[in-house]
Amino acid sequence: MFNILVVDDEPLICKGLSNLLASSGLDIGNIYTAGSGFEALDCIRMEEVDLLVTDIQMGAMSGIELMQHAKLAKPWVQTIVISAHETFQYAQMAVRLGAKDYLIKPLNSEQFLDSVRNVLLKMDRPSPELAGFMAGLGESFRLEEPLPAYSELLNRLLTDPAAALGSEEEMRKLDELRLQGPYFAVLKIKLPLPGADSSTKYSPRDRGLLRYGALNIAKELLDQEWSSTAFYSPEEEITVIIQWDEKSYEEAGGGQVSRLDVLGRSLHFNIHKFLHLNAVIGISQILKGLPFMEVLNRQASRAILWNREHSDHYVFYYGDFNWSSYATEPSAEELHTRSNLIVQKAKEFIDENYAQKGLTIHEVAKKNHVSPNYLSYLFKKNTGYNLWEYVIKLRMEESREMILHTDLRRYEIAERVGYESPEHFSKIFKKYYGISPSELKK
Numbered sequence: 001m002f003n004i005l006v007v008d009d010e011p012l013i014c015k016g017l018s019n020l021l022a023s024s025g026l027d028i029g030n031i032y033t034a035g036s037g038f039e040a041l042d043c044i045r046m047e048e049v050d051l052l053v054t055d056i057q058m059g060a061m062s063g064i065e066l067m068q069h070a071k072l073a074k075p076w077v078q079t080i081v082i083s084a085h086e087t088f089q090y091a092q093m094a095v096r097l098g099a100k101d102y103l104i105k106p107l108n109s110e111q112f113l114d115s116v117r118n119v120l121l122k123m124d125r126p127s128p129e130l131a132g133f134m135a136g137l138g139e140s141f142r143l144e145e146p147l148p149a150y151s152e153l154l155n156r157l158l159t160d161p162a163a164a165l166g167s168e169e170e171m172r173k174l175d176e177l178r179l180q181g182p183y184f185a186v187l188k189i190k191l192p193l194p195g196a197d198s199s200t201k202y203s204p205r206d207r208g209l210l211r212y213g214a215l216n217i218a219k220e221l222l223d224q225e226w227s228s229t230a231f232y233s234p235e236e237e238i239t240v241i242i243q244w245d246e247k248s249y250e251e252a253g254g255g256q257v258s259r260l261d262v263l264g265r266s267l268h269f270n271i272h273k274f275l276h277l278n279a280v281i282g283i284s285q286i287l288k289g290l291p292f293m294e295v296l297n298r299q300a301s302r303a304i305l306w307n308r309e310h311s312d313h314y315v316f317y318y319g320d321f322n323w324s325s326y327a328t329e330p331s332a333e334e335l336h337t338r339s340n341l342i343v344q345k346a347k348e349f350i351d352e353n354y355a356q357k358g359l360t361i362h363e364v365a366k367k368n369h370v371s372p373n374y375l376s377y378l379f380k381k382n383t384g385y386n387l388w389e390y391v392i393k394l395r396m397e398e399s400r401e402m403i404l405h406t407d408l409r410r411y412e413i414a415e416r417v418g419y420e421s422p423e424h425f426s427k428i429f430k431k432y433y434g435i436s437p438s439e440l441k442k
Helices: 011-022 037-046 063-073 088-096 109-123 128-138 148-159 161-165 168-176 204-225 246-251 256-275 290-308 332-353 361-368 372-383 387-405 410-416 422-433 437-441
Strands: 002-007 028-034 051-055 078-083 101-104 183-190 227-233 237-244 280-283 315-317
Touching: 002 011, 002 037, 002 109, 011 028, 011 109, 028 037, 037 051, 037 063, 037 422, 051 063, 051 109, 063 078, 063 088, 063 256, 063 361, 078 088, 078 109, 088 101, 101 109, 148 161, 148 168, 148 227, 148 237, 148 290, 161 168, 161 290, 183 256, 183 290, 204 227, 204 237, 204 256, 237 246, 237 290, 256 280, 256 315, 256 372, 280 290, 290 315, 315 372, 332 361, 332 372, 332 387, 361 372, 361 387, 372 387, 387 410, 387 422, 387 437, 410 422, 410 437, 422 437
Parallel strands: 002 028, 002 051, 051 078, 078 101, 280 315
Antiparallel strands: 183 237, 183 280, 227 237
16 A cells, blocks of 8 residues: 655645545555645655655745655655646756656646556556566576677776777767766666575576666666666676766756765665665766766775675765775774764754754755765664654654743744644654643643
8 A cells, every 4th residue: 555645835735635535546555744845854754655746836845845855865755746837947857856747736636646546556566678577587588788889888988988088989989878978977786696605596597687677777767867878897786877967967056966865775775676685886976077987986886895884784975985084994993983973963963953944864964074865874873763753852852841841832832843833743742752732731
């Protein structure tokens, strides 16, 4: 069963869409509603949400911003956008963030339900090409190397860009691939495929099939939002070169690293979902120009190595590890000290700012110069708390004290601990303590 979150600052629209979904006959478990982006974000963090249906223009946080933060929290949540304006710019931004549909108000009931139905039907099954591959695992299946000539050239570009760029023939092939940038990043996918001598046995054929399946999953995800090229690399890795032109890079406004992090987590999630493998993803920084491909390739490979230190974590961004602080490869003790320092600074920032309206994990991560994904992992590992659970803990403890020891009204307490609406505050409070603020006061 699927859980759906409906977000609109007009309560009647939330209620109408919820009633429509409830009587649709679709396989729906829970229907949640939220009147603002911040309420919706709390719901996404605290509940299991599969599909987000959101208005695009809503007060302090727009639907576009909500999509960005929702992707950071749970990259696998699918989105349908609704809008009162048929604005190309909004539609383009929504599609770039992975929206499955863009519907114009007033909504046609049948069109809306068709859109929801189409998204839900696709969520639990792989693409037709991947489905065919999976069906053929136990049968005769002909595996072909994808574009072997181009794979060879691209791998040479990653290890010796000067040689690859010095050949007219190879430059022509690169033009055919439209590898023009000028901004590039490299992402590597390492599959856990031990040999036949391991306790988990994969024959050479099985290894090839699983690698082929992972490549297809990567291509399906990348084709939705990215200008990219995916191919096989040595050591049974899959490499992805991602590029941006000047315009698309500037439009992102510095948010490309967060999007790469979301992409890495989506890749890990989907490879695990369909192939039952815990792939490790290494992500490079973003540099300008093809001559830096060797640097980007080395960064992505080096990021993957951190899985040795954090074996229960699978997506690593090179920039998270502050390599310039170490003259040589850091020791386990140095890594532990740095991890503790990141968490300590994050806690201090949250302790001082937990009552700030609109506080996000992204903001906390930015203060620590690490990605939200890595900060969330370290915080949970070091404290036992999910980072946002810690924010809610501080807010709830403070509000409880004010309820018991002051005469402040509910809306005043909600305001002081960082919530936009007293109704949303009450909902969070009851979920946390099991009773409402008014029941506690009595």
